[in-house]
Amino acid sequence: MSDQKNADGRRPGGAAFFVAALLAALGCLLLWQGLSIPDKGGYAGIGSGDLPIFIAICLWLLAAAHVWKGMREGSHRLPRQEPLPVLFIVGGLAMQLILLKPLGFSIASGLLFACTAAAFGKRRIHISLPIGIGFALVVYGVFDRLLQLNLPAGVLENLIFGG
Template identity: 45%
Template structure:
């Protein structure tokens, strides 16, 4: 940053960043939920100084510190200016995730996850759907095969998985 832009930044008072305040509030709520959940957790070992509750408390404290830091930076207006938001790619990704959740038990892991892959690729501006859907299904089937057959873990099986 040049000296001139630093001086301009000091001279013009920055406006508080409302979006960063929302992020700070979300971090604080998450920290409080983790803290409370850990405090009310039953069965935690009391015989040791550092037990199973120590790490969630540390995460909670770290998130709370980040929330305060984010709020201070938001108040100062120190966050860089954000570019314009594009909603169409987000809608493709969220739509693909919704489709996967709705179709997972009906068509199985491979097809549902292949559709998620294709929608996410479309959201990132990659490939036509006629190409990314089969690629996604093949990759998801390989993942299903490794987990279901190799590791003996249970993933939703549809008509494609029933063949194997």
């Protein structure tokens, strides 16, 4: 395996075990689902449940490979990650998801826009939020009104573009 050139350190040893655990868990889930499906293979001899079982076995093999590799290679250092920007973006997406229906496309997407900008260092929300909402309104106008793509409308959209 050519993973030896790990001078920059891309993967800590713990990560291999963590991935292995995830893969094994995913494998268990697939196996459970595969086994609980009554075989309806008919003439093919392969039913709905067989592919999940096959994938589950492969996932376990991969989990075993990860464990083996983690033990052999030990830990590598990961480039420093800043948690705050990630939280900003995920928070922006979550807000858009929750506010899309009640507040409409433009405000929800404007918030996502401002959060993303904040994640990249533009923290002055009184500037980025109006820009985001304005931009989203233009997008709404073009796609919903002009091109008939169905986007959720809210107070702002109804106010500007009419009901």
